[in-house]
Amino acid sequence: MSPRVSEEYKKQKRLDLLQAAKRVFIHKGYTRVTMQDILDEAGVSRGALYAYFDNLEHVYIELLQQEDRQDVFHFCAEGAGTSWQQLRNWIEKQQKEIEQIDQTLVRANLEFFSSHHYRSNKESYPYLTARYERIVKALTDFFQRGAVQGEFSPRLPAPSISRYLVSVVDGLMIQTAHLGSEQTKVAEQMNTLLFTLEQLLDPVQTK
Amino acid sequence: MSPRVSEEYKKQKRLDLLQAAKRVFIHKGYTRVTMQDILDEAGVSRGALYAYFDNLEHVYIELLQQEDRQDVFHFCAEGAGTSWQQLRNWIEKQQKEIEQIDQTLVRANLEFFSSHHYRSNKESYPYLTARYERIVKALTDFFQRGAVQGEFSPRLPAPSISRYLVSVVDGLMIQTAHLGSEQTKVAEQMNTLLFTLEQLLDPVQTK
DNA sequence: TCATAAAACGACACTGTTGTCGTTTTTAAG
């Protein structure tokens, strides 16, 4: 009687399956992936996989949530250096991520969300909207805090600058996903972005 | 003997099929569309459709080419107003297009290209790359021409500004494709873009 | 009006993927 394996075991197995799935998604994107691919990669039977996940979409959503849990947005109280320096760091981090796009889920995400826009009418997926708003909010708060502390003198409303910043980073990310980072000159564009942010925020230069 | 219908007829039929396909793609995106959808929409049989196109991908590529042939990039010699005014016009045009995203192929394109990145390794699709380079080149030329004429004083290299501009517009387009134009505040972001372009180009103000 | 080439039709065989379910294996409590 009683469960044959521990909850711990099941939790771990679930994670293993998600890790296998992640490898597959990074390598093949979303649309072309089948349950077969994942169970092969995980070295597990059809029945086993379906015991944990109902279908591909379910796998992907779980994976997304798991990934989300990991990288919590870190703009809240970073301490390190001036606000302007923090912003530079953040942008540099984005650049790194864009340049390593082949080792991330970015492309798969792009596929997933673009192909789900149409089905999602029924479900009205809150995920993307929530994520977008969360990031915009974090940036806006950051800019406003910087303004209060006299480190920034925003020339336009903080929310406008936030949204704009997100657009640029997203745009660059997606272009790079399609064209490759040599083509889109990521570093160069990040410099241009920094230039425009300097104009938008007029930070106190501590040089 | 001899062909039963004119070349003209066949050309027209082809166009009709592509128009039907376009309607379907605008409505359903790319991934979820089947040949069945298209032949239903066109009111034609399976055999007829396959007589003109080998498969879905073929249909889509033909449609892309047909669309491309229509809107030739118009930055070459527009004449209307100052360079800065021309730039404003162009951006306004982009804004209109973004706001009407539901009536365009933008979403389908996004799906098509993101799901084709992985297959395209074999074929190494030149389409996107070529399109990107073409637009960047047109913008760069435009900026340089403006600089020579004393209308712009670019603060960064013209190609950098071009690429950056394309990133912003693309980013905004894709975000809007996912989130809707209320969410992304298209107009507001376009204003921010204009502000930054003003800083980047330092145009002579003819106000 | 007839003959015929080709355009249109749609049934069908084929393929790839999904999700299920009866069977086998494994695990740990008794």
Place this chain on the structure above:
DNA sequence: CTTAAAAACGACAACAGTGTCGTTTTATGA
């Protein structure tokens, strides 16, 4: 060591979509 619960297995039926091909219809030159 036995036993039963449940975890893992994998064959399979069902389904959806594709591309083909033999048949029917249509358009036009003779």
